[in-house]
Amino acid sequence: MKKKLLMAASVFLYGLCSSAQEVNYEEYDLDNGLHVILHQDNTAPIVTTSVMYHVGGKDRTEGRTGFAHLFEHLLFEGTENIEKGKWFEIVASNGGSNNANTTQDRTYYYEVFPSNNLKLGLWMESERMLHPIIEQGGVDTQKEVVKEEKRLRYDNSPYGQFLPELGKNLFDKHPYKDPNIGYMADLDAATLADVIAYNKKYYVPNNAVLVVAGDIDLPNTKQMIKDYFGPIPKGEEIVRNYPKETPITAQKNAKAYDSNIQIPASMIAYRTPGFKEKDAYVLDMISTYLSDGPSSKLYKKMVDDQKQALQVGAFNISQEDYGMYVVFGLPVGETSLETLTTEMEEEVEKVRTSLISEKDYQKLQNKFENQFVNSNSSVEGIANSLARYYLLYGDTSLINKEIDIYRSITREDIKEVANKYLNPNQRLVLEYLPAENTAN
Template sequence: MKKTILSALAVSSLFLNAAAQQVKFTEYDLDNGLHVILHQDKSAPVVAVSVMYHVGSKDEQTERTGFAHFFEHLLFEGSKNIKRGEFMKLVSSNGGQNNANTTQDRTFYYEVFPSNQLELGLWLESERMLHPVINQEGVKTQNEVVKEEKRMRIDNSPYGKFTEKIFGHLFDGHPYRWQPIGSMEHLNAAKLEEFIAFFKKYYVPNNAVLTIAGDIDVEKTKTLVKSYFSEVPKGETITRKKYELPEITKEIIDTAYDANIQIPAIFAAYRVPGMESRDSKVLGMISSVLSGGGSSRLSTKMVDEKKTALQVAAFNYSLEDYGAYITLALPNKNTPLNDLLKDIDDEVARLQTDLISESEYKKLQNQFENSYVSANSKMLGVAENLSNGYTFHHKDANDINKQLEVIRSITREEIRDVAKKYLNKNQRVVLYYLPKK
């Protein structure tokens, strides 16, 4: 009887925790098409102001790559009302933090302020959208910034070029084949009119979502949003090309050489469904089984027991159109790369054949629940997750409240079947990543 009561309490607690994690929000559109999402949380006097533009490197022309990432930098140059170089100073001098990032699919700008500076955050983002200064001086300055970033993050970074090689094969025929930072030659060759045209096409209210999360008064915030953003003109409707890539049916093997490394690495990558797919969520769980922490299968086998690997990992890089499931290992004590690949393949094959244990399954559920709670513990995380839901999940910001439900519904059988469907040797790219002598 006692055990039954304790079990009932545990189940009850689980559902209470799930209910407690529901993110409440208000959403609506301005007349110019800007989608607005407001989340009130008065637990701390902090507010996150963010704008996600549905534009990434996927939207670039083949001979003009790097534009979306370039604008991540360029739109900090200033506006008609913000002097050049003053944007970040305005943020820091008022107790805030700000940044931006670009992927293949979207660009995300944000400020986090004390909540009494909400209006400043709205003004800054409206300035960025309404009338930024895009001139030759700013383009030249940011060109040098991007070149330095490429040198640091890719050219001179150990293992910095592996995605370039892998994505070139996985996504041949799709814009995902190039990296968001793009080509410096393309940026150098671009004329000012091309940058201005790119801005006018993509950085428009009807291609963006403004998300505000934190210590706000919803009705007052609506009034502020209208006053700062309603005058921004609506842009032309954007039509995106749909890509249907042929299946990979034969293993692709390639080699890369890197002067920045002394220890080689082995990569195996598979093209998988995009982020809207349920299978993408399952692949994320498979990653955790294989390499989610020190007690995961690959780490236990290859790092702890056999001591053949210094590092081993598996992760699902999920994008809008497709995803890349990547496994990798760095050898210990000159272990041959093919031995590492075999050990990884053996663990994948075990997943494809046998159901994971009940204890592993429970651990997996706990890991993802903790990850979900952690991601939504800060206002910036809530803002980004709400924006992602609207941008990538059929304009459904409430996707933020469905994620746990989906994870909890994934079965051990699904984990086995999805591994069997996508993680096969004839569907992958194997990359030998070697020191350049």
């Protein structure tokens, strides 16, 4: 009876995913190369206007890291027609909210407004693209903002340096070796001319996608987009030719120190393929299998049963060119980091050497079906997904069919991918230690 109920639930969920979650959209290009995606949803009087630029932390030259993150802040400074410091005030006073974020691969700006303020949202984003005011005073101000953010989120936050340390040790040549936020010495050394040149190169219509989602009228929206964004000049073609990494063929060992922690951590990391590869989707499934929830393999074994770890987990950090697959543990009591590493490797080895059970496989499929159902539950989320799938994956239709990639993954695929990327001779073992241990 249990099996029949599980099968019935799976069939129902599959049907729900196949129909109810279909996202309709229209996409086209302006003459200047700006890609436009429109999603009409008139169920609520709200609209999201967003622009994603194909520029992130990796887009830099040596000695000039962190520019994309600096621009995340700098392009709120003001424009020729928006007074300095008034951006957030204008948005809030018109019933809206806005934000921005930057990864190693892209920068995303968005506003959420009552739908009667669509014109305002489009105008503001066109102003950001066409008329930003970049001057020394604003650059200096935002450098200090970035420094404070670095102190808060990285320098003075427990375990705040573990991602930069992993990047530094996993990559030798590719810009992923440097933190997205950059090095403060690089920002201090940057000239106004450097910053202006960066803006001219990357923040151009042919390096961006505009998404408008929500309560819109399509013909009127298209006309406004043409009026506001059509006159913006096309930029020069951007050529990316980042160096390829030499495969890791022998275990790498490293140590890092953090003055904000008392409990050390053991971290195992592997260099993996970029997120467009099917193998990256398989690695998502492996991380869910190993560490998603208290019934997962790592948690049940090392936290519940053996009482060795205060916390343990595995996650796949998806990036455009290379990913990072990370397994980590924080010890309990006298448990050594070496013991944690051994026990974590034991669970990874099981995935490499034998097929996961049919029951565990079905649980994985159900979890990813559920994630898919929830992923497009808001207009704001849909706007982000449409921009990301177009700009980074080159396939907007993934918003509706990405779940089919997960559905196509077999137990044999999981074993094969684990064997391909998650071997001891392909890994970095990082001991993340309290700073006072530096003398030992």
